Amino acid sequence: MNAIINSPLFGIFLTLVAFETGVFISKKFKYSFLNPLLIGNILIVGFLLITGISLESYNVGGDYISVMLSPATVVLAVPLYRQISKLRQFWKPILAGIFAGSLTSIACVILFSKLLGLSNTLMLSLLPKSVTIPMGSVISSQIGGIPSVTIIAITVTGITGAVAAPAVCRFCHIKHKVAQGIAIGTASHALGTTRAMEMGEVQGAMSSLAIGIAGLFTAVVAPLILACLS
Amino acid sequence: MRIPLQLAVIFAICLAGEFLHRIVGVPLPGNIIGMVLLLILLCTKVIKPEQISGVSNFFLKHLALFFLPPSIAIMAVGDDILSKWPLLLFLCIAFTLITIAMGGWVTQFFIRRQEYRENLALRAERLSKRAERNGTIGGEK
Structure with a gap:
């Protein structure tokens, strides 16, 4: 049995089944908090805990799918290319919005960590939570956080964005399509972008654009702010 | 382009991004550099969007799936x-x-x-x- 569990096929199969179950449930019940990723995560974690199969065994196959994050991020250039005229037209407001959003995210984490007396490591792990996973985990280890905590924070942030973005935009009267896309991508990276693409091609493209710039900005600014504080 | 060729193009771009990050030392993750590279290739008309649409549509449509395995890190x-x-x-x-x-x-x-x-x-x-x-x-x- 161990030979089966430690085969990459096991992790890949489990991931696909859990994700498709998640998609099925979220389509069936139509509550937006029933996100496919969230359901898939609960199913896999539950299954591993009940059967006692280790995370390492799962990752033998899971890593094959994680590797695909790389080409999946690269093809985000396609919707961006289709909307390049919007980028040319509004590049100044776009940069301003991304910087403001990223700074807000960083400031919130630092401020509330200090107020609530969270440990320093925890604060550093939460700091890059609005950045996409491949960038956020690197930033986290560079500034002294725990990458696995960062990945969880990034996932929660992404699901929140994917679920709540349209409601926040409505509530805050963010009506311009470019502004909606930038807000979603800056706050909730590629996971939020999946929702932004459903809202429209402009939102999707602007959201993909914001992922990279917000990540870059956080990578540069977070260490600087930390250096100033200490 | 046939799907295997499309995949080869996308992975070549990923590899180029990794190369620029790890060997040349560009301070951005390889996949973000790859995104910029593909954008440049599209803007200079070296690649047309239709030529890679099979692969790009697949990844864009199922983006969330690729986030599932990393999220299981919660167990650690x-x-x-x-x-x-x-x-x-x-x-x-x-x-x-x-x-x-x-x-x-x-x-x-x-x-x-x-x-x-x-x-x-x-x-x-x-x-x-x-x-x-x-x-x-x-x-x-």
């Missing part, structure tokens, strides 16, 4: 942090909502200002043209 998180999960969950959600609002407001504010100025400039141009035309008509009289 220590108990001291897991015990604080209600607070951390609340903070993550609250910060995300604030960040969306802030990013959206600021972008929209500056877009509106830019559009307002462009409108003003346009109107001023029209007015000056009209004044010019009136001037020449007046001159003929």
